[in-house]
Amino acid sequence: KQEVTQIPAALSVPEGENLVLNCSFTDSAIYNLQWFRQDPGKGLTSLLLIQSSQREQTSGRLNASLDKSSGRSTLYIAASQPGDSATYLCAVNVLPGTYKYIFGTGTRLKVLA
Amino acid sequence: AAGVIQSPRHLIKEKRETATLKCYPIPRHDTVYWYQQGPGQDPQFLISFYEKMQSDKGSIPDRFSAQQFSDYHSELNMSSLELGDSALYFCASSPQRAEQFFGPGTRLTVL
Numbered sequence: 001k002q003e004v005t006q007i008p009a010a011l012s013v014p015e016g017e018n019l020v021l022n023c024s025f026t027d028s029a030i031y032n033l034q035w036f037r038q039d040p041g042k043g044l045t046s047l048l049l050i051q052s053s054q055r056e057q058t059s060g061r062l063n064a065s066l067d068k069s070s071g072r073s074t075l076y077i078a079a080s081q082p083g084d085s086a087t088y089l090c091a092v093n094v095l096p097g098t099y100k101y102i103f104g105t106g107t108r109l110k111v112l113a
Numbered sequence: 114a115a116g117v118i119q120s121p122r123h124l125i126k127e128k129r130e131t132a133t134l135k136c137y138p139i140p141r142h143d144t145v146y147w148y149q150q151g152p153g154q155d156p157q158f159l160i161s162f163y164e165k166m167q168s169d170k171g172s173i174p175d176r177f178s179a180q181q182f183s184d185y186h187s188e189l190n191m192s193s194l195e196l197g198d199s200a201l202y203f204c205a206s207s208p209q210r211a212e213q214f215f216g217p218g219t220r221l222t223v224l
Binding site: 032034036041042043044046049089091099100101102103104105106 | 144146148155156157158161169171201203205207211212213214215216217218220
């Protein structure tokens, strides 16, 4: 059974720091991995999607990497800003099957001004 | 670009009442997924449909049922509501089981 874990569960950093969020999954048979951002009580905003054949994806200050063999992904946020404060979730498609997402436990990020 | 539409956005019901949540996928997306996110929890998969047929079922109570219609929109029907059903319900759609695009969610409060 696929399990997805995110470390740390919470993180508080001063503005301007570069930071790394970690996502681990137990079964490497995934189709893709997606990172989301969620503000309190709000919906899921897709940040980056990494296909299983890819190693990394970049969008602005965000860079996500994927190492399927070790069951890990990292989300790198450069020059953090207070507006980055949110919960970050990773999710993996389950293979074989219907490609439903299994979500990680999330990392609550707070960037202090 | 068109996004996934969910209605209503907010819903308040009493215990033992019935609720219907609707999801309108992005045009030409053939797969719909439903997820439930309880307070302080990560989203949990409920059920999915591919080409109007149920394709997978997760931790969905027997009190819940869902279907996908000929125009690909989907409805989640919830009966005999319980306090524990209070949650944010997300619908997602994808083209041929690829990247999932999430709707804004329906917040259900059961009193």
